[in-house]
Amino acid sequence: MTDIVEELRWRGLLAQTTDEDALRRAFESGPVTVYCGFDPTAGSLHVGHLTQVLTLRRFQLAGNRPIALVGGATGLIGDPKPTGERRMNEQAIVESWTEALRRQLSAFLDFGDPAAASPAPTDGLLVNNAEWTSGLSVLEFLRDVGKHFSVNQMLARDTVRSRLEGGGISYTEFSYVLLQSMDYLELYRRHGCTLQIGGSDQWGNITAGLDLIRRIAGNEPHGQAHALTTNLLTKADGTKFGKTESGTVWLDPELTTPYAFYQFWLNTDDKDVPRYLRTFSFRGREEIEELERETSERPAARAGQRALAEELTTLVHGAEQTAKVIAASKALFGQGDLTELDEPTLRAALAELPYARVTELGPVVDLLAAAELVSSKSAARRTVREGGAYLNNAKVTSEEQQATESDLLHGRWLLLRRGKRNLGAVELVRD
Structure with a gap:
């Protein structure tokens, strides 16, 4: 699709715009400079941020110029939550988080060659709103920005x-909208930015920025400014997108391993696959619709989930890591050689399973019970007799079989399996 507005609509991303016809005309005259802000409330982006990050990428691939703004200033305050005040973080922590987010965003957008004599029209920009707030006095802020906002x-x-x-709201968080509005005004003045995007919960903040631009830059020297929001992503089961039993799914591999990241997408509910493919995948319309059809007609094959997992893990962690986690995912179920997995990948894969730590090795039936793959040792013996117990993907043939040092993977772990799909892990903890 060449019409970016129509593409966003087809992908289920388009929630609101201020003037869709005028926005279409702006894209036809393009390129349009479009920005989205990301506040450093943690040391990493998470999968919930991907909707906006990848939407910026779509705009760039469609021939426009993206600006990724990291809120070194707004991150010190925090966008108000409906439930209560955010915790104020130390400035040094926010600064370190700002740099971490800047590094992550650099992997998704093309910021051009810094050595080039002149940037290309679609080269992105990576900015920090501390640039225009750090030297701003309170009086200047109140006179130049605050006077344009109605408390009502x-x-x-x-x-x-x-x-x-x-429980009320502090003046600090109450004033957040002024800072975000000033961001849009500054990017409009400095870089001719005429479109801000965000989730649909940001509509009020974005339109407040539009109003500030019209009040201060009334003759619109860079053209009409616009707002566009995307639909907030939900899960079919009603739980929050981007959360698992173990917590938030981060983009930082130290916080969420590439294996766990891959499994997050692989475990997508069939009902969510169509929306996730359209929201996150860069595949074309025909290919996505074919994957949707396959998922509907042959859900056991998990074609859509595998496509999502591979594409998103490659985008975030690279092709090499993706190949490793795919190999690990297969090897855990006997479709590959466990001994060929490197230690970090194996450790990450086993950490996602029911897990037991032991100080000495012993009968496999004891280990099956320790890893909670069976309810008791007698149930473990019955599983062995019925031919459903496996140690490192090799069938356990005797109720008396012992696990030995030679069975340990990387001198440390054992993989246990009951039946075809129930996996568990044991780690030998040495003194």
Whole structure:
């Protein structure tokens, strides 16, 4: 698709725009400079951020110029939550998180060659809003920005209203919208940015920025400014997207291993596959619709989930890591050689399983029970008799079989399996 607005609509991303016809005309005249902001509330982006990051990437691939803004200033305050005040983090921590997010964003967008004599029209920009706030005095901020905001309108905002009905809201968080609005104004002035995007929960903040631009830059020297929001992603079972039993799914491999990241997508509910493919995949329309059809007609094959897992893991962690986690995923179920897996990949894969630590090796039936693959040792013996117990993918043929040092993978782990799909791991902990 060459019409980026229509592509976003087909992908289920388009929630709201200020003037769709005018926005289409702007893209036809292009390139359009479009920005999205990311506040450093942690040391890594998570999968929930991917909707906006990859939407910026779509705009760039369609011939526009993206700006990724990391909120070194706004991150010190925090966008108000409906439920209560955010914890204020130390400035040094926020600065370190800002740099971490800048590095991560650099992997998704093309920021051009810094040595080039002149940038290409679609070369992206990576900015920090501390650039225009660090030297700003309180009086300047109140006179130049604050005077353009109506307290009545700010009080009517959904988040503010819900907070006022509960435990209240600090002046600090109440003022967040002024800072984000100033970001849009500064990017409009400095870089001719005429489109801000965000999740649909950001509509109020974005349109407040539009209003500030119109009040201060009334003659619109860079053209009409626009707002566009994407639909917030939900899961079919009603739980929050991007959360698992073990917590948030991060993009940083130290926080969420590439194996766990891959498994997150592989475990996608069949009902969520069509929306996730359209939201996150860069495959074309025909290929996505074919994957949707395969998932519907042959759900056991998990074609859509595998496509998502491979594409997103490659995009975030690279092709080499993806190949390793695919090999590990297959090897755990007997479709590859466990001994060929490197230690970090094996450790990450086994960490996702029911896990037991022991100080000495012993009968396999004891280990099956320790890893909670069976309810008791007698149940473990019955599993062995029925031919359903496996040690490192080799069938256990005797109820008396002992695990030995030679069975240990990387001198440390054992993989256990009951039946075809119930896996568990044992780690030998040495003194």
